[in-house]
Amino acid sequence: MITGARMAAVDENAAALGVARKQLMESSGNAVARAVREVADPGSRVVVLAGRGNNGGDAFVAVRFLGEYDVTTYLLGRAERIGTDIARENWDALEAGAYDVREVADSRNFALPDCDVIVDAMLGTGISGDLREPMATAARAINEAEATVVSIDVPSGFDADAGEHADNGVEADHVVTFHDAKPGLGELEASVTVSDIGIPTAAERLVGPGDVRLARPSSRDGRAFVIGGGPYTGAPALAAQAALRTGMELSFVAAPESVAGEIQSYAEDLIVQPYAEDVLIPERVPDLVDTAERYDDVVILGPGLGTAEETLEATREFLESFTGPVVVDADALSVVPEVETEATLVCTPNRRELAGMGGPETDDLESAADEIEAFAADLGHVILAKAADDVITDGERTRINRSGTPGMAVGGTGDTLAGIVAGLLEESVPFEAACAGASVNGVAGERLAEADDLGFLASELLAEIPAVLWGGDDE
Numbered sequence: 001m002i003t004g005a006r007m008a009a010v011d012e013n014a015a016a017l018g019v020a021r022k023q024l025m026e027s028s029g030n031a032v033a034r035a036v037r038e039v040a041d042p043g044s045r046v047v048v049l050a051g052r053g054n055n056g057g058d059a060f061v062a063v064r065f066l067g068e069y070d071v072t073t074y075l076l077g078r079a080e081r082i083g084t085d086i087a088r089e090n091w092d093a094l095e096a097g098a099y100d101v102r103e104v105a106d107s108r109n110f111a112l113p114d115c116d117v118i119v120d121a122m123l124g125t126g127i128s129g130d131l132r133e134p135m136a137t138a139a140r141a142i143n144e145a146e147a148t149v150v151s152i153d154v155p156s157g158f159d160a161d162a163g164e165h166a167d168n169g170v171e172a173d174h175v176v177t178f179h180d181a182k183p184g185l186g187e188l189e190a191s192v193t194v195s196d197i198g199i200p201t202a203a204e205r206l207v208g209p210g211d212v213r214l215a216r217p218s219s220r221d222g223r224a225f226v227i228g229g230g231p232y233t234g235a236p237a238l239a240a241q242a243a244l245r246t247g248m249e250l251s252f253v254a255a256p257e258s259v260a261g262e263i264q265s266y267a268e269d270l271i272v273q274p275y276a277e278d279v280l281i282p283e284r285v286p287d288l289v290d291t292a293e294r295y296d297d298v299v300i301l302g303p304g305l306g307t308a309e310e311t312l313e314a315t316r317e318f319l320e321s322f323t324g325p326v327v328v329d330a331d332a333l334s335v336v337p338e339v340e341t342e343a344t345l346v347c348t349p350n351r352r353e354l355a356g357m358g359g360p361e362t363d364d365l366e367s368a369a370d371e372i373e374a375f376a377a378d379l380g381h382v383i384l385a386k387a388a389d390d391v392i393t394d395g396e397r398t399r400i401n402r403s404g405t406p407g408m409a410v411g412g413t414g415d416t417l418a419g420i421v422a423g424l425l426e427e428s429v430p431f432e433a434a435c436a437g438a439s440v441n442g443v444a445g446e447r448l449a450e451a452d453d454l455g456f457l458a459s460e461l462l463a464e465i466p467a468v469l470w471g472g473d474d475e
Contacts (some may be wrong), residue, residue: 004125004160029061246423403442412458
C-alpha cells in the first residue's frame, strides 16, 4: 500500500536513479491499454477523457497501443496548457500521428458520445475534495453513461492519501493503478489491477530527492530549542544554526552561563538562554520543559552536553516530562533505552552510540539494517543511524541514505544533521523528517566536495542547506 504523496516521491527517486518519468509513462499507458483490451473486443468504441497532467499523459500513451479500437481522445482544456513536458510530448505525438484528438474548451457544450468504454484520465493522485469544472460536468456524464469505465491510477475525485472519494467523483468499473495499491481503492465497487511499471526497488529503499521534496517545509515557522553545551560549545551552535537554515523561525540554545557568550559568538542569529550551573542539572529541568511545552518547540537534546552523572539524570528527567518532538543526539542518547516518555523521539546515533544504546555492534550499518529495525521496534522510537551509509527506521519501515562524502568525517556534521532533522520535524512526521534530513545533510556535503574533497568544515554545510532543500543543482 502506498499513498499518492509517497508515490510521487518514489517517482522522483526513480528518475534520480536513471528511470525517466517518460519511460514510466510509457509503461503506464501500456498497462491501461491492456486493461481496455480485457473489457472490450477490437473494434469497440473507446472514449478517452483526459486532463492536463500526467494522468492524461498516461492515457495519451495508451491510445497509441489501441490501434485496433475506434478511439476518440478529449482533452479537457487547451493543449497549450498541458502541465508537464512529457504529457505534452505524448499529446503532440497523437496529433502528429493523425489520431482523433479534440480539445474541450467549454465543458458546458460537451456531450459524451455513445461508446463501449470510457477511459477516465482526468485527475490522478494528489487531488482531494469535490471535482470542479470542467471535470465535474465530465464526471457526471461518465457516471450517467452505460459504457464500461476504466480509471487510470485512481478514479477522478479519489484522494489517494486519505482514501476518500468525492461525492461527485467518477464511479469506475475498473481501476488500473501503478506500482502498488493506494489506500481506500479496495473499498470501491470496482475491480482494481496493480500494474508493475518498472520502478526500481531502490526507489523505495534508498532515500532520494523525492523524500526531500515530501518533507521540506512549506513556510518559515516554528522554534528550535537546543539543550546542549557545557563541555563543548560548537555542537549546540551548529545544530541551532542548521535548524534556522532548514526553515525554523527562531533558534534558542539553553546552556551554562560560563559558555553562553561563546555559543552566542558563533552567530548573532541565535538566542542563548543561560543558566548558572556549569553543566545541566536536574533542578533546571522543570523550567526547560515549561519553556519547550509553552512554545511548542522542537527540541534538540544532547549536542555538547557532556556525560556528568547529574547531566544524564537531568536528561532522563527531561525526556520523562516532555511530550513534544525531540531529536536526541550525542551524549543524551545513552539514557533513551531506560526512559519511558510521551515525547516523540528521533535518535541520531553513530555506530558506537548505537551499540551503547543496546543496538547491534557493527562496522557496516546497512548489512545490519534488519537488526537496527528490530531494535527501533523494541525501543519505540525512530532511529537515524549515522555512517557512510545511514540507516533510517521506525521499526516497521527502513531506508538507506547514501548521500555524503568522505570529507563529512570532519567533526560537527552530526550536529548539523540534528538541526536539519529538527527543522523538518516542524511539518513532517518523524520518519520522513529523518530520511530527508539524512539526505539533505549528505547532499550539502557533496556540493562542498565538488570544490574541496576533504578540506571543508561542518560550519560550511550551513550555507548549502537551503539550496539543497529549495533549489540548486539537485533540482
